[in-house]
Each structure stands twice: as structure tokens, then as C-alpha cells.
Amino acid sequence: MTQQTNDKKWFDQLVMELRLRQVHGSAIGDTIASTRELLGDTGQRAEEAFGPARDYAAALELPSEPKHDWVRKALWPSLLGLLAFLLFNQAMVSWTRSEPLLVSPAQLALLATPVVFLAFLPLYLDAFIRRIWVCIGITAICVLSGLLSAFATPSSRAEAWLAIDPLPWLIGSALVMVALSTMNTIRSAHSEDDNDITDPLSGTTDITGRGARAIVQITNWLFPILAIAMLGLALSFR
């Protein structure tokens, strides 16, 4: 039982390391199957036969997709989605109170913090995934800056740097979120067959791949779902 648990952890790490190296899903499936084949023959534990998952993934030197591909396909849409979500929340609060959207420089700086962290994600992605304290630290900074931005909201027009009608921004940001989610859904539906982890013999998708597919669809619609929840909350407290 312990051996199975240890091996499952090892295989999870192997998949993550190969994904980080942008290795294609079919090559990952091939690697997992051949690794399991040898473990079945020898009765060894994965770590014993293949060493640390990270080292083994590096030693295989499997062909990888160009690194900038995921930045174009995933990072920039996420960044735009986050911007639209933040803007939607700011505009929504003002709109539900029938007030103009007031903006101060401090508030803008605080709202820009998570956007900047996300924009520079490719520079620290490895540390973000491998070191839990980096992940917790950056998430905490982003949440804190979001909360502080609420306190930095100007209370009167005199304090505000900008005073604008919230409705066009509310509608515009909502449309951007829906458009991005639709685009991501279409893109992931087309790319699923290409990059899923597949068994080399049967051609079937890995079970975790099917679970991951559902998570991908939820993630695609995360910002609109959260925006509707925030709108519901704001309307109920009006």
C-alpha cells in the first residue's frame, strides 16, 4: 500500500516535470507505460529503479514544444481575464451604489500587483510550482493587495484621480470575460485530443486526464462564475 502511494506520488511528480518541460501528452503516456512495464517486471519501487522523478524527466531529454507557446495560449488570455475581472468588480460596486467609478493612483497600483505577478509568471514558474512557500507567498500578496485596494478606494470625487461612469466598464469587462472563456473553451476542446496523456497501446486517455478535462472547463469559466457570484453578493447587500 505504502509502495503504491509512494509510486503514485513519484508518477505524479514525473508527469508534472514532463509537463513543465512542455513534453507532448503522447510522449508522457509512452514514458509512463514503459516505466510501469519495467516496475512490473522487476518488482522495484519507482524511485529505486529510476531515481528521483525530476532527474529522470531531465535525463530522458524528450522533445518539447516551444516554451513561448503556453505564454501565448494560456498566460496572455489569463492576464486579460484577470484585468477584466478586477475592472468588473470595481465598476460593479460603483454601479450597484449608483455612484461614479472613482479611482486613485494607490488603488490602481494595488490592483496592478496581481496582474504584474501573473505577467512575470514565466520567470518564476518552476519555483512557484515546486516550492510551496513561494506559491503561498505570492498568492497571499495578491489577495492582500486586492483587499487593500478596497481601502484605497476614494470616498469622494475630490480624492479621486478619475471619476467615470461605471456601466460601460461593467458591460465591457463582462463581455471580455465571456469572450475569453468562450475562446478558451473552444481552444481546449480542439487541443484535448492532441495533448492528452494517452496509453500507447490502447490509445485511451489517462483517468487523471479526464478529471483534468473537467477542471480545465471550470477554469475556463472561472472569472465569469466569480463575477456572477460577486454581482449576486453586491446586489443582495444593496
Place this chain on the structure above:
Amino acid sequence: MNVPASDPQPTGSADWPSDWLRATLGFLALRALSAGPSYGYAIISELEHHGFGTIKGGTLYPLLTRYETAGLVTTEWRAGDGGPGRKYFALTDQGRAELTRLSADWLRFAVTSTHYLDPERLTKEIPA
């Protein structure tokens, strides 16, 4: 290829310096495939049977993957008899040529080294 299971391996065979195995494992693995397509465990058993010690999967598979990329071997998945599928590795013509070349080079190197290390020759060169 069947997994060899008869003759005992030579004494001390697992004690080769790791540097020696690192340098030679490439063409030894090609040699293990020269009789026909084979899979990971059978290759490891073949090398162990011939006195090279137990090669780990973490050493063999990356090597074979590089050889596949270089066009020295091809791979094919075959369904197992009631068991899991097996990934078979087979030499290509390029791989066979590379094995011939490396084997010849190694033999020349081994003869040169043996000649140089010959104790009688050492005695002649260094008079008491």
C-alpha cells in the same frame, strides 16, 4: 528476445567502476539488440547475465530514448500475453552500422590498453 536465466554471472561482475559502464553502456545496449527486438527488462537481464551488473531503468531508458531520437533504434508497443504491453526496441540499419563501428573502435582500444598494461612489458621498461 527471451530473458536469459541459466548461467550464473561472473564473479565480481557488478563491481565495475560506474565510469566504465557509463562509457560502454551505449554500445552494449546496441549489442543486446543485435539478435532482434527486445524490451527493457530483457535488455537489463541480458547485460546482467553477461556480467555487467544490474543496470537501472533510470540509466537504460534515457539512453534508448536518445538512440531513438538519433535514429539508431525504433520502438514498437506490443500487447503482452495476458500481462501489460511491452515496448520493444529494435536496431535500425544506422544503429547496426553504429554498433559495428563502435565495437571495432572498442576492440582496438581494449587491445591498446591491454598491451600498455601488460605486466611483462612494465618489467622490461622499468629495470629493477
